[in-house]
Amino acid sequence: MSRWPDGSRIAVAILAALLLVGVGETAGAQETNPIEVPAGFQVNVWTEQAGVSAIAHDDRGRMFTVSTLGGEVRIVEDQDGDGNGETTTVFASGLDTPLGLTFVGSDLFVSGRGSIWRLRDTDQDDSADVIENVVSGLPHGVEGTGQEVHQTNGIALAEDGFLYVSQGGTTNADVETAALAGTVFRLHPQTGRLAVVADGFRNPYALIFHSRGALLATDNGADGLTAAGLARDPPEELNWVRPGGHYGHPYYFEADTAERPQAPASLQLSAPIAEFDAHSAAVGLAEWVDGDVFVALYSSQQVVRVGIDWDGDQPVGTALQTFATGFRSPLAVSASPDGSALYVSDYLSGPVYRISCDPAVADDCGLGGTSAPGKWPGLSSWPLLVVALLIMFMVLWRTGTG
DSSP: OOOOOHHHHHHHHHHHHHHHHHHHHHHHHHSOOSOBOOTTEEEEEEEEOTTEEEEEEOTTOOEEEEETTTTEEEEEEOSSSSSOOOEEEEEEOOOSSOOEEEEETTEEEEEETTEEEEEEOTTOSSSOOEEEEEEOOOOOOOTTTTSOOOOEEEEEEOTTSOEEEEEOOSOSSSOOOSTTTTEEEEEOTTTOOEEEEEBOOSOEEEEEEOTTSOEEEEEOOOSSOGGGTOSSOOOEEEEEEOTTOBOOTTGGGTTSSTTSOOOOTTOOBOOOSEEEOTTSOEEEEEEOGGGOEEEEETTTTEEEEEEEEEETTEEEEEEEEEEEEOOSSEEEEEEOTTSSEEEEEETTTOEEEEEEEOTTTOSOTTSSSOOOTTSOTTOOHHHHHHHHHHHHHHHHHHHHHO
């Protein structure tokens, strides 16, 4: 007669299930992932949405994404804590080429082609029922006119309650004549009044406020100047944006050719804190591990890590390291509110990737003890197997002594 009572079969079933979990984790770890990150970090696909150009989080920690495809804003949530954003809700759509997102309280501000909108969900059903144009008529290039097809790009909220906006220019290598073009300006979210903070940019893309208070912005240098006789095309930049600053465009090209505009003698140009290869297209950025800044290089198909030191309140770029590769077109970069993860959108391919500490390799990756959601820090499949064996032994022991 079999000595395996029903309780033992349950224990065997638990063991089998945990073994399957272990096999599943191993198989998942062996799946091909195009993104490569340094040892101590791990990557998974958070959500799929083509054309994601910006990411923000509300005061509940929920992710909001915006796509230039259909101008759609989505809410992406990880409701089961497994590190995947499996639930998506369309919050709004129909916005014209949106490139920036930020929250002011519960209001979502979106910067796009020629406009900045305020989106409100007054009945709290996760759908914007109010979409109002706060500012319109902002400069943007037009195809076929010889203008650069740049527009209003990033948007960020400052502690002073103002919104700071990066506005693309309309020229490649000439003096800008369009009002506000090639500037960072600030905007009062209620009145819509705005004022230029700094200029001398060609195409300032994303901007953030570092936790130390500095306003940082990427900028894209001019194209085609080596063909005009210059030694090099200007690099892409990471700039510390200060009131009244001029960041060089178009004067920083030197006087290599007679066609280049000359800077006024009284104009003091502000140097970048980091430079990237010309045409690498420095776009999204975020502060993450150890206060360093992570920048997406769209055309170079990678995310780089810029070490930041401080001279008082002045940021100083130090080491520049390749951090993540394998993207087709990285664009939006955002850290989670709790600092446990970095999100990067692959604009043309569709995934939004989640990069986090790998507890099997490193204790905290410099994140202060955070770990990936849905995982037990340092717990692998073998301890789970031991637990299952102990459960089975206890059931067998109780059956044999009952």
